[in-house]
Amino acid sequence: MPSAGLRLVVATALAVAAMGRMPAAGRTAPLRVVATTEDLASIARDVGGDRVAVVALAKGYQDPHQVDPKPSFILEVSRADLLIAVGRDLEIGWLPALLASSRNGKVQVGAPGYLDASLNVRILEIPTGQITRAMGDVHPQGNPHYWLDPANGRRIAQAIRDKLGRLAPADRAHFDERYSAFDQRLAAAEVRWDRMMAPFKGRKLVTYHRSWPNFMERFGLDVIGYVEPKPGIPAPPAHILDLIGEMKRHAVTIIVVEPYWSLRTPQAIASQTNGQALVLAPSVGGAKEVTDYVQLFDYNVGLLAAALKAARGGV
C-alpha cells in the first residue's frame, strides 16, 4: 500500500512549509504569563498588575486533573515568558504534552520561565517512608489542592513576585508594591473569614474528593470521609455504607462537592443522613461570582458558614 508513504511526504512538505514562519519574538513591555489554573492567574494578576498579561488554561469549573487541550493553549504556551503550574502532579495528564508541543524553551520544566507554585507552600498529606500500594490512595507528592489555604495563597504570591522580579528586574519595585497591597487585602479578608468560621471550629464534614484538606485545616474543620476516594471510579458499596454509618454516628450532615462531579451519589447519601450536598468552588471561576482569589474564599466561607449554622439548628 503505497499511500501511507505518499501521505507522509505530503505531510512532511506541509510541516516544512509551516516551520518557515516562526512567531516574531517581540519583547514588548508586559510579560506574557500563562497559568495552568485561574487561581494562579488571579494571584499573578494581583502581583503583576499592568506589567503582565495573564491567561489561565484550565477553567475554574473544570477538573484541573483532566483538561482537553485546545489549539489556543499551544499558542499561548508557545508565546509565554512565564508558565506557572500548580505542580504536585496535578496537571500530569495534560501539561507535559502541551509543554512539549509548544516548543518554547523559555518555559520548559527547570527553565527560568517555569514556576512550580508548590515549591514553598505548605503541602499536606505527603506520605512519609516507603510508599506501598497497601496504603491505598496516595499522592507521592502530597495533596495538590494547596491553594485553598490563604496562607498558601500568600506564599504563591511571594513566589510569583520573586519570579517576576527576576524576569523583569526593572519592574521589581512595582511587583513588591503590588505584592504588599495583595498581602494587606488578603490579611484583612482573613480576619473576616476567621470571624465567620470561628463558631464552627472542630465541626465534622464529608467531602467528595480530597480537594479540601488545606481549606478545612485552615478553618479548623474535620473531614471524616470521602464520597469517592478515587474520582471517576465508583466507590464500592461497602464504602458508601461505612460513610453513611460514620456520618450518622458523628451527626455529620454536610457533603462538600466540587462542581464537576455528579451530585447523584452525594445526594443519595445526604437523603440517608438527613444532610445536604453543598457545592463549593475549588477554584476561581468555579462559580459565576468568584472572579478572583479573595472572592474564592468569600464565596466558600459564606456558603459553608451558612450551611453549618443551619445544620447546627437541626442537630
Added chain:
Amino acid sequence: MDFGLDPAILQFLAAPVAASLIIVGIHAYLGLHVVERGVIFVDLSLAQIASLGATIAVLVPTLGGEPHSAGVYWMSLLFTLVGALIFAFVKSHRAKIPQEAIIGITYAVASAAVIVVMSKAPGEAEHLRDMLVGNILSVQWSEVWLTAAVYSVIAAFHYVFRRRFLEISIHPVEARARGVSVRFWDFLFYASFGLVVTRSVAIAGVLLVFCYLIVPSVAGMLFASRIGPRLSIAWAMGAFVSMLGMYFSVVFDLPTGATIVCTFGVVLTVMAVARQLLLGRL
C-alpha cells in the same frame, strides 16, 4: 470572528496533521475490511483490551510502573494479540451467535476490568486513563516518525498479501472451500489490526480512531462498489475531513479530537444527502 489561520499555529499543527494523514492512510484501508466483515466495533474492543494490558502493567512495579515504559507497551501488545486470537477463533465457529456480540461483550468486560484494576491502584491511577489515551493535538514528531515506520511495515505486509486478505474478508466461505486456513489469516489480520489500533489510540484517542476506521470506508461505499474507487474516496474523504476538522478546531478554539469527530459526522451526512439527490435526479 477571524476565519483565517494564525500563521503561528501552523507550525504546531504540522505534527498533528502528519499524524492524522498517516492514520487515515492505514485506517481507511483497514476500515474497508472491518466493514466488509461486519465487525464494526472490533477496534474499540481491541483498544480496550490493549488498555487493560497497559493498566495491569502500570500497576505491576516489576514491569516499570511508568505509563510510557517499554514493559507497559509489551504488555498491551501481548493483550492485543490474545484479543486477536479470541476474535480469529470465535469467527471460525460458525455458530448462531454473531461475532459482533462477542466483540461487544469483550469490550464491556475489558472496560469494566480496567475500572476494577484501577480501583486497586494507588492514587496516581486516576490519571492513568488520560495518559493511555492520546490527544492528537499533543502528538510529537518522534511519535509521528515511529508510527510512520510501524505502519509502513504493516502496510507493506498487507499490500503483499492483499488478495488473500481481501478474499478472507469478503468471501471467507469460498476461501475455506479452496483450502485456505481462514483462521490463521484471520489471526494475522486481527493481530496487525490490533497493532495499528493500539498505536493510533495512544496518539489520537479512542473516538477519533474509531471514526478514522469506519467513516471514510462508509463514505467510499456510498459512491462506489469496487475496492479501488472505494479506497480512493475513503482516503480523500479522510484526509479532507482531518484538515477541515483541524481548521474548525483552530478557528473556533475547540478540543481538536472531538471537533474532527463531529466534522466526520457532518461531512458524511452531507455526502449521504448528496448521493440521494444525485440518485433522485437519475
